[in-house]
Amino acid sequence: MSNKEMKGAAYWDDRFQAPAYAYGEAPNDFLQWAAPQVKLGKAVSLCEGEGRNAVFLAKMGFEVTAVDFSRVGLNKAKALADLHKVTLNYEVADMKDFELENNAWDLVVSVFAQPDADIRQRLYARLGQSLKPGGAFILESKVNGESTAANRYPGVDTLIQDIQPLKVAFSKQGERELNEGSYHVGLHTTAQILAFKNA
Ligand SMILES: C[S@@+](CC[C@H](N)C(=O)[O-])C[C@H]1O[C@@H](n2cnc3c(N)ncnc32)[C@H](O)[C@@H]1O
Structure with missing residues (x-):
């Protein structure tokens, strides 16, 4: 088990203490490609971190809720939102307790969230209920090892x-080249998904 798997919010708070944005201030490029294909509305970004993706969606016109268990990360998200003159909703929550409510979202985003497998399965199984008709799910995540349900990087x-x-x-x-801040640099194998609930 890696350090990242053993440690919770304190690990991420520590990473996000540095003034620089760990994954940069620019949005993830798959999100930039996928989001314009989704109708505007209410969006939630799971494990949003320091706000780069939430700010991008807010600038597009989505009403965005940024969820993460790192208060330090969400404070930086607020600073980035202020810089870009957009408003976000913030929710400090551990994904293990977070509920995707019924018929609540037009867009659910999961960019490099990598929750533990049991949390991922519970959350993603709720997407069909939680998205509004025609709503979308956008994911990019790292892939590592065998693609089993128990893998955090399937x-x-x-x-x-x-x-x-x-x-x-x-x-x-x-495999693709990542260039996101100082932590996502170089060649990585990733999975990308754009999926919709029936309208
Ligand atoms: C690799 S970073 C990605 C951050 C952001 N999505 C991005 O692409 O810039 C992973 C994020 O997941 C958050 N995270 C990890 N486990 C979590 C959990 N169980 N509940 C809530 N947030 C979690 C961390 O705080 C961190 O912000």
Whole structure:
């Protein structure tokens, strides 16, 4: 088990203490490609961290809730939102307790969230109920090792199973160059998904 798996919010608070944004201030590029394909409305970004993706969505016109268990991360998200003159809703929550409520969201985003497998399966199994008709799910996550349900870094095939009954509009797994802050740099294997609930 890695340090990251053993440690909770304190680990991430410590990482986010540095003034620089750990994953940069620019949004994830898969999100930049996928989000314009989703109708505007209420969006929630799971494990949002320091706000780069939430701010991007707010600038597009989504009403965004940023959820993370790192208060330090969400404080930096607030600073980034202020800089860009947008407003976000903030929720400090551990994904193990977080509830995706029924018929609540037009967009659920999970960019490099990598929750523990049991948490991921519980949350993603709720997507079909929690998205409004025509709502979307956008994911990018790191892939590592065998794609089993128990893996925290599963492949796109396992993730597609987890998000049933959403309809997958785009999915891809492959090695790509990341250039996000100082922590996501260089070649990584990732899974990308854009999926919709039936309208
Ligand atoms: C790799 S960072 C990605 C941050 C952000 N999504 C991005 O792409 O810039 C992972 C994030 O997940 C959050 N996180 C990890 N486990 C969590 C949990 N159980 N509940 C809530 N947040 C969690 C961390 O605080 C951190 O912000």
